[in-house]
Amino acid sequence: MKQLIICCTLLLCLMGCKKKEKDPELTNKDIARVLEQMTQFMIHDVTNPPLAGRFYSYACISGYTVMALNDSSVVPLKGVLNEFPDINTPLDSGAYSPQLSAILAMTGTAKKMQPSGKKFGDFEQQFLDSCRKIGFSDEIIAHSQSYANQVIKQIMPYAKKDRYHRISNYPRYTPLNTEGSWYPTPPAFFAPVEPYFNTVRPFFIDSAQAFKSVPPISYSKDKNSPFFKLLTGVYTEGGAGLTPEHREIAGFWDCNPFALKNEGHLMVGLKKISPGAHWVGITGIACQKAKVNFSKALEIYTVVAMGITDSFISCWDEKYRSNRIRPETAIRRLIDPKWKPLLQTPPFPEYMSGHSHISSTTATILTYYFGDNFSYTDDVEENYGLKSRKFSSFNEAAKEAAMSRYWGGIHFLDGIENGVNVGNAIGKHIVDELKANQIKPLNQSNKL
The missing domain is CATH 1.10.606.20 (Vanadium-containing Chloroperoxidase; domain 2)
Incomplete structure (x- = not known):
């Protein structure tokens, strides 16, 4: 009996010492995939150049914030950016992938900000299917999504406070039509963009x-x-x-x-x-x-x-x-x-x-x-x-x-x-x- 106990103990030790399988990893190409999809929606929406920069910024900030909470080599944005808030670490939602959470934070932010953002649902589904193929479990995916959502909820108020939403309340800009001043040009004579x-x-x-x-x-x-x-x-x-x-x-x-x-x-x-x-x-x-x-x-x-x-x-x-x-x-x-x-x-x-x-x-x-x-x-x-x-x-x-x-x-x-x-x-x-x-x-x- 004593020998059996010793054998079982040794077996458990060996099992405990077994090398844990490495979690699947994402690469810079996956970040590029998200940004390219954002670009495609911008083309569809005819997003103007300044606004496009704003969309890219907040999507990236959300993803960056996830990594800053999980990677000591990433410098937090508090104190670096104007008015950037304290970010609370998301509540424990189980095992998650920081990289996957970062990607989902990017798509989730773009989904909320871009006019065609709702279409990101299809992209996310395809992306997550590809993640499953390289070894991400449904449990990891669900927890990563929960983590991302908690970060997005903290970034969106920061985005709203940049005052862009107030622009729609300003009076309509009217070209001066004076000598030497700008005036709309052919072929469409578009109204001035983002005055x-x-x-x-x-x-x-x-x-x-x-x-x-x-x-x-x-x-x-x-x-x-x-x-x-x-x-x-x-x-x-x-x-x-x-x-x-x-x-x-x-x-x-x-x-x-x-x-x-x-x-x-x-x-x-x-x-x-x-x-x-x-x-x-x-x-x-x-x-x-x-x-x-x-x-x-x-x-x-x-x-x-x-x-x-x-x-x-x-x-x-x-x-x-x-x-x-x-x-x-x-x-x-x-x-x-x-x-x-x-x-x-x-x-x-x-x-x-x-x-x-x-x-x-x-x-x-x-x-x-x-x-x-x-x-x-x-x-x-x-x-x-x-x-x-x-x-x-x-x-x-x-x-x-x-x-x-x-x-x-x-x-x-x-x-x-x-x-x-x-x-x-x-x-x-x-x-x-x-x-x-x-x-x-x-x-x-x-x-x-």
């Missing part, structure tokens, strides 16, 4: 006015004036003087969700992503090439999304303050009434260039994480019929994105150059905040 976006609370910068640009060159009919020099530059270099390469670059960075084309008697919207969506895609390319682990990739996506939003808040503040005329309108009035730009003019004032602004901010952030000589192939828009382009650095891509607006005939050169300057300044400010809060660039420990 009050500067009232939204930013994440890193103190306010929309924290990084004000120098004023734009003043409108003038005088053919010897600095403005007329800008005007003729767009007329010649953004029109008949375009090289094939410049045409290709302009088309590559168009990213105009409001673009239309005529089909018979109908005007049909073209499927195009926003500039922020393009840079979110570039972020994914970089994370996959560098084999960044799940937590760090989610951090990078989150910082990029918030940087894009802050950059839009700053840029839109200047746009509706200076309210400068678009090249298309000015050229038709002063030079050639039949002139058309290569690209369709977006529905908001010219100064400064939003592409220049947000591309420079994002490139500065990505350079901090990945380095200044990070080469990559940008195939983000291959699904929309655009050939991929190769870049030796993020800054090279940002400079090309900026100049694409000049060659496309929709921005003056000072609006581009000063957009780059302010965008870079915001990016550097964000990088300084990351450094101050010990949010570090990549190293070997961040890889899969």
